[in-house]
Amino acid sequence: MDQILILGFARTGKAVAKLCSRVGVKVYIYEEDNVDIENKETNIKITGLEYKDISFDKIIVSPGFKLDHHIIKYFQSNNIPVISELxxxxxxxxxxxxxxxxxxxxxxxxxxxxxxxxxxxxxxxxxxxxxxxxxxxxxxxxxxxxxxxxxxxxxxxxxxxxxxxxxxxxxxxxxxxxxxxxxxxxxxxxxxxxxxxxxxxxxxxxxxxxxxxxxxxxxxxxxxxxxxxxxxxxxxxxxxxxxxxxxxxxxxxxxxxxxxxxxxxxxxxxxxxxxxxxxxxxxxxxxxxxxxFKGLEHAIELCGRIEKINFYNDSKSTNEHSTIHALNCLEDIILITGGKDDKNCDYFYLSNKIKDKVKFVFIIGETKSKLQDNFYNIKYENFKICNSLADAVQQASDLATNTDNILFSPAANSKDMFVDHKVRGNLFKKLVAEYLEQKGYESM
Incomplete structure (x- = not known):
């Protein structure tokens, strides 16, 4: 029987383990986080340096492992195939x-x-x-x-x-x-x-x-x-x-x-x-x-309207280029942006696009300092730091007039304030729905 080692036991690792059990492959699991291993009689968890004492036919890497991880380097140096779930x-x-x-x-x-x-x-x-x-x-x-x-x-x-x-x-x-x-x-x-x-x-x-x-x-x-x-x-x-x-x-x-x-x-x-x-x-x-086709949820998703003012949920945007794309798709934009600062991004291109395209921007999250510094450097004054998404939605909604488009496009990961982009986007839609209700309009 072939023996494989799965690095990581989140959804991808679990799917690989189940596939292996169906095709008669013996499974070992290496997981650095403290997670429970399902089907312990067939999925054997190893720790420390145990992997060096077992003969494996293949190593299957979950997406969260960096390629310079010491285990990956070890097996590659010993000519053991290291492959992805795909x-x-x-x-x-x-x-x-x-x-x-x-x-x-x-x-x-x-x-x-x-x-x-x-x-x-x-x-x-x-x-x-x-x-x-x-x-x-x-x-x-x-x-x-x-x-x-x-x-x-x-x-x-x-x-x-x-x-x-x-x-x-x-x-x-x-x-x-x-x-x-x-x-x-x-x-x-x-x-x-x-x-x-x-x-x-x-x-x-x-x-x-x-x-x-x-x-x-x-x-x-x-x-x-x-x-x-x-x-x-x-x-x-x-x-x-x-x-x-x-x-x-x-x-x-x-x-x-x-x-x-x-x-x-x-x-x-x-x-x-x-x-x-x-x-x-x-x-x-x-x-x-x-x-x-109306697109995916949380991707430039039209989620509210008051007369000619539209609300767009683009919470799926986790990088500046995605938000730049959203800005290129709309006019008369009031932007809500910001999130976790974890991608070594200086937001230079986004800041200049905002200066050229956005009427006013409300900033939340960890990236607020970088964006604020950029705006000072390029002499863009139409921005405000907000303490929460709720605060930003309220102020953006109160500011909007005529045919403005209120766009929530974070250009960053959600993990500074939210579990994931879906939770973040759903909160935005909830806040928009509550605002519409306050004004006597039905939510979408």
């Missing part, structure tokens, strides 16, 4: 895989691709970094299902044979620099999504994102591009009449007007249109799907 799960899959990665927009793009396929009669399932690990369901997914995987940098950093039929790269921006040694290391791992693709496969790239465009030019896969600024002859773009257009083998399909697409979803829609076109889905289905 790689291990793929061993047991014969499904057609559509893998999506990028810094921002991965989950939204995965979900929209699934909607496109579903509306055209294809069966699909969305797994991976978006919520349910691939390992949790890989043995139970019927073979006629297309598996859509949101793939993180951590998952892609330790792959060997993982081979998607279609890979999609939304964009690549500096992110997780507290976890990786450099931006160069981060994008090198992202590049692995196309490592095993051949000329029979396709990679979908954002032509407006120069980093990802340059990074994948050596990929063996067929390249299809999307752009909001350039005409594309094999992919998708926005034409002079502001239509979303998708093109394959010279055949052009006009899908819908840009104004019919939910705020913030144009890039995601263009990427999904390419996938739809690869599967020869007709323009009527594509158009209806794109128009009907």
């Amino acid at each position: 790689e291990f799960s793929a061993y047991f899959s014969k499904h057609e895989i559509i893998a999506v990665t990028g810094t921002n927009g991965k989950g939204t793009t995965c979900t929209l691709i699934a909607k496109v396929l579903e509306n055209a009669g294809f069966k699909s399932i969305v797994l991976g970094n978006i919520g349910i690990p691939f390992a949790e369901l890989v043995l139970d997914i019927p073979l006629d299902y297309k598996v859509i995987l949101e793939t993180s940098c951590a998952q892609l950093s330790l792959i060997d044979k993982f081979h998607p039929k279609i890979s999609v790269v939304t964009n690549l921006k500096p992110e997780h620099l507290n976890f990786y040694n450099s931006f160069e290391e981060y994008i090198t791992f992202k590049k692995n999504i196309s490592k095993n693709q051949t000329i029979e496969d396709t990679i979908v790239l954002n032509l407006d994102d120069q980093v990802s465009y340059a990074l994948f030019q050596e990929s063996n896969a067929k390249k299809m591009y999307f752009s909001t600024t350039k005409t594309i002859f094999d992919g998708s773009y926005i034409d002079k009449e502001n239509y979303l257009v998708t093109v394959k083998d010279g055949n052009e399909l006009k899908i819908c007007k840009k104004k019919d697409v939910q705020a913030g979803l144009v890039d995601n829609s263009l990427a999904a249109l390419i996938v739809g076109n690869i599967y020869s889905i007709n323009s009527t289905i594509l158009s209806k799907t794109i128009k009907d």
Whole structure:
């Protein structure tokens, strides 16, 4: 019987352990946090240096472990395969895989691709970094299902044979620099999504994102591009009449007007249109799907309206580039931003975008000091520090007039004040609903 060591026993580690038990693999667990190990008769917890005394066939790394961890270094130096859950799960899959990665927009793009396929009669399932690990369901997914995987940098950093039929790269921006040694290391791992693709496969790239465009030019896969600024002859773009257009083998399909697409979803829609076109889905289905799609919860989510004043919940924004994207999607913005200061980010680009685009900003959380210093340096005075999200929502709401858009986009992790971005976003929506009720309006 093969023996594997799982590093980490949160949701990913538990999913791998269950998969191993179903395929007859003996499991050992290394977990540095004080957590209970389920099924102790089959999942054996080891501590200290015990791992050096056991012969393992593979080491499977959960996303929370840094690649310079001493255990990973030990097994790599001894030529024991060290892989991710994504790689291990793929061993047991014969499904057609559509893998999506990028810094921002991965989950939204995965979900929209699934909607496109579903509306055209294809069966699909969305797994991976978006919520349910691939390992949790890989043995139970019927073979006629297309598996859509949101793939993180951590998952892609330790792959060997993982081979998607279609890979999609939304964009690549500096992110997780507290976890990786450099931006160069981060994008090198992202590049692995196309490592095993051949000329029979396709990679979908954002032509407006120069980093990802340059990074994948050596990929063996067929390249299809999307752009909001350039005409594309094999992919998708926005034409002079502001239509979303998708093109394959010279055949052009006009899908819908840009104004019919939910705020913030144009890039995601263009990427999904390419996938739809690869599967020869007709323009009527594509158009209806794109128009009907409202995005993911907590991602530029319209959650309230008083006459012409809109409230948007973008709590899913955990980096400055995501918030910059949200700012580019709206006008007349009153911004609420701020969160945990844990990403070695100076917020220089965001601060200048705020100066150019935002009428007033209310700041919460640990990042308030950096943002405040930046605003002083660039001579931007339309900001205020708030002690709580409730205080910020109240003041932003009282300030708003005419057609203002109140946008909550933190540009940071939530862990300074909240358990996660969902709790943070749900509180914002609750506060908005309470404000609407005070003013005699119904919540959305």
